[in-house]
Amino acid sequence: MAAGRRAVTRDDVARQAGVSTAVVSYVVNNGPKPVAPKTAARVRDAIELLDYRPNPSAKALRKGRTDIIGLVLADADNPFYTEYASAIGAEAFDRGRALMIATARHDLANETRLVDDLLGRQVDGIIAASVSHRPEETMLRSFRLPPVVLLDASAPTPGFAGVGLDGASGARLAVEHLVRVHGHRRIGLVLGETNPEREDNRETGWRRALHDEGLPEGPLARVSWTRDGGYEAGRLLLDDPDPPTAVFACSDLLAVGLLRAGHERGLALPGDLAVISFDGTKEAEYSWPPLTVVAQPIAEMARAAVSLALDPARPTPFHQFPGTLVVRRSCGCPVA
């Protein structure tokens, strides 16, 4: 605690270096005015000597920016989002911003309060994986709204920037692999609750890919976006008289739940049931069998999200990224 010691301020540095406070500021911020090299060196020595650290509150008060990015997560149980959050944090740090995190725990009222708090704390931008399909429910309550970036955006949303994955072609990747490489003809879909006003891109992709392969539509289970939901989907799909031989799960978590349901029924996996999922988390690599996935490029998406959150005036406030098929055992391929 080293109590009692008054914090070192800019004035102390100025006095120590024998210059005015403005010069200290110019040196610390590389501008906006030039400083003679020798003077600058003196100032830097004084900073070093006194271990001066600019007061961020004073800076924020003066500049109107906090250099903080707010991140709203519906859910910290989903490793996809925590890996995403970690990447966003790294990116933000590289750009000199800190990350303030709020997890809503699947609760819309929580989310509203957390967003409110973040807004009240004057974060420079908000990145959100919202609980709601209609983000304007929790945002937009304030007049002075910073840039807001929606994660998992499947389509442009008016008033918000968005970063998302190309779900349609990702789903197609999975379906085509199951059909062309492994000869499946009955492929189910598992997904969570989605915006009822607009079909999810992954669902669309699955549907179209099946159609293009000349196959009938497989069964569909809509559950909650959790491991428990995936487990429930297993009950819905596998206890059916005509179960699918393969399933595309719209998230790793759903697939993990589905796998457990399969194991409990004594199914051979992937023999009796092949699975491909969406996300590409580390957990999916360590499930049994290891999951073949359509991986999301988390690092690139994080970079885009932070850029958008920091710079509201982008020409294209909606970035969509392609997924990559990563083959493991759960599709039936004989890999390590």
Added chain:
Amino acid sequence: MAAGRRAVTRDDVARQAGVSTAVVSYVVNNGPKPVAPKTAARVRDAIELLDYRPNPSAKALRKGRTDIIGLVLADADNPFYTEYASAIGAEAFDRGRALMIATARHDLANETRLVDDLLGRQVDGIIAASVSHRPEETMLRSFRLPPVVLLDASAPTPGFAGVGLDGASGARLAVEHLVRVHGHRRIGLVLGETNPEREDNRETGWRRALHDEGLPEGPLARVSWTRDGGYEAGRLLLDDPDPPTAVFACSDLLAVGLLRAGHERGLALPGDLAVISFDGTKEAEYSWPPLTVVAQPIAEMARAAVSLALDPARPTPFHQFPGTLVVRRSCGCPVA
């Protein structure tokens, strides 16, 4: 963005309510001076009408506190820590604080820079699951150090508060179950790198419990604290001529890696190899077989950590919590 609109300040509220700015402050903060009920009501109406939100930077500048807690994580890939972080966030929010998160990604240099940044941002307290065994390596560089709480503390560390689990009795719980209920006589241990100067409590507990049961020490694998590490431990333990029939893994992640190694060798799990692990994350519940675990009381630990981070002058700055055995299939018990 609703640009151009100047933020509403205390002065606007005062003008609107026909009072001085001091009175607005008294009302907002419930003090330090009393305000006549009628006046207070007028002020509250004005606040409501104008949608006034106090400026946190100005408040922080004035009070010298930011109402922000910093959380340093070595690792955002470990669901135990992300669940922990989520609980800490909820607890902090309940106490009116926001959470600033920094993930070091297993890198000590990263951690040092992140802690420095957090300190520079003048967080009111730091909660840390450090990369290092010697936290003073990354902390204590500053003279004005806020309260620091070490997560996963196995023993009191001078200068830091600590919250941890009673690893010794947790390990004992696991060993006794494997011995007394399932009759195992050769029980291995998997753990990550620990402080070389002091044996890990879980290791001690495992050793002592075996001894007390009249059993010889089983094999021990020390690897990195990751799924990959657990997988590696599988190689070390299972390819031995005299492999253990049961293993206690010091984290869920290690157990998950070990399970995969077992599956790949065609072992019956738990028949050929029983596993119990430490932590009790959701991932452990959905591995195959589902893991029997010694669960940590995350919510209580989070509460304690936040209290300690906010109040440096606690009498006992080291809290240790008991683990709970949660029985699933991986130990051999015939449960759902």
Added chain:
DNA sequence: CTGTTAGCGCGTTCAT
């Protein structure tokens, strides 16, 4: 190239 100084919005002391 360097110095002086006016606020940023707030909490609080001192006066009334």
Added chain:
DNA sequence: ATGAACGCGCTAACAG
């Protein structure tokens, strides 16, 4: 019970 005024530490406009 209320109000006037100061200063927290900083940036940047302005003056030299």
